[in-house]
Amino acid sequence: MKNITLNCLALFFPFQLLLIYVLKQNPAWVETYYSEGFFLVSSQLQHYLTSWIPFSLGDLFYSALVLIIVVWIFRLIKSRFRKLGTRFLEAMAFVSLIYFLFHLFWGFNYYRLPLHKSLGISTEYTKAELYEFTCDLIQKTNDLHAELAENDSVKVDYKFKQGQLQQWVFEAYTNSTNEDLKIPYRVENLKKSLFSLPLSYGGFSGYVNPFTNEGQYNYKIPKYKLPTTMAHEIGHQLGYSKENEANFIASVITMQDENRFLQYSGLTFALKYSLNDMYKKDPLLSEALIAELRPGVLKNYKEVQEFWQAYTGPVELVMETVYGNYLKVNNQPLGMKSYDYVVALLVNYYQ
Ligand SMILES: [Zn+2]
Known part of the structure; x- marks a missing residue:
């Protein structure tokens, strides 16, 4: 089950690149459906969830990401670079997930109308x-x-x-x-x-x-x-x-x-x-x-x-x-x- 999820996430990455390529050619879509549509709702929701917390939750999230990467590298060294295929799959899935969340919650705005x-x-x-x-x-x-x-x-x-x-x-x-x-x-x-x-x-x-x-x-x-x-x-x-x-x-x-x-x-x-x-x-x-x-x-x-x-x-x-x-x-x-x-x-x- 874990491997299926990892495979799906990793395979999703090239599709995301393709989507970005298409969106880059169509800023008007991004403006209408994302920046003035989905993003308005999602960002509002994020503000309700995080604005009352006195410290930056996002900074903790960044710290956790760094920790995950350090642990991953540690495990890679500890296993003496065996199971390289699985480790590579894990890395790809991780990158794909972060890339997806980044664009979904904010990053697509880079492709809106100038x-x-x-x-x-x-x-x-x-x-x-x-x-x-x-x-x-x-x-x-x-x-x-x-x-x-x-x-x-x-x-x-x-x-x-x-x-x-x-x-x-x-x-x-x-x-x-x-x-x-x-x-x-x-x-x-x-x-x-x-x-x-x-x-x-x-x-x-x-x-x-x-x-x-x-x-x-x-x-x-x-x-x-x-x-x-x-x-x-x-x-x-x-x-x-x-x-x-x-x-x-x-x-x-x-x-x-x-x-x-x-x-x-x-x-x-x-x-x-x-x-x-x-x-x-x-x-x-x-x-x-x-x-x-x-x-x-x-x-x-x-x-x-x-x-x-x-x-x-x-x-x-x-x-x-x-x-x-x-x-x-x-x-x-x-x-x-x-x-x-x-x-x-x-x-x-x-x-
Ligand atoms: Zn800035």
Whole structure:
């Protein structure tokens, strides 16, 4: 009986690959039947099951997966690599099952319609349009900095508890009157990651667990970065799996909210992408634009930069490679570079 189950699971794997191939060609199906259909129900159910648990159940699940793999390798060595056929079958069945659950509960969202198509906007923009958009962000950022910081050369201080920031982000989603973005449900399901230290070394601010739909954030990052990080993870929870789309949603939700601190987080977040993009197109112009910023704004950026610098090392390089490849496998062919698409969305959306 056990062998039949293992065989079925293993044989199921190539069928899943075929299904992914078909879905990749038909994003409209995925949008209608999965992202705006099945996923809405399944994710809601996952939230009811996990949101009341004070710690991340998904993190325990990940730990269990690692334990299963370690035990499997141990048994393989202990049996002196006998019964290799059975061990291989076990591995295939395991991979197939995890792959299936990953896609069923979240991963198919990678194949939904690209956000610019759902929003009916273009992805093209000229340097002049980027310049105008960036200038507007700089103006707003400077004005807000003048309001929130004690003087022009100090950073905006986020002297709030993490729970308070989290509450504001939930409220930003709940109160959002944005009708362009599909914000289908609002369940508070964000948790501190149990792996925040390794995440810091890996260069990660947060993640959504696709198996439980809990959002985890790295509680060690500077508080000023928490609102956009939390908003980004909620974007993932809403079914926007792709990094650039979650970044766009995080920017829009925080920038459009009434809370000044959320706005500041959102504006500087969007501005960083715009300035990076401008730097690629015209380094001198981008430097001239940066010089327009109040020095205190740069101190907020610097604080974040220094945080990550304190955790740099070989782990980060390994994680970047692993995650870059993960993105490529999951319909983001440019890997980590696909983050640039967020500028295309922002510039065109705000036109
Ligand atoms: Zn993300």
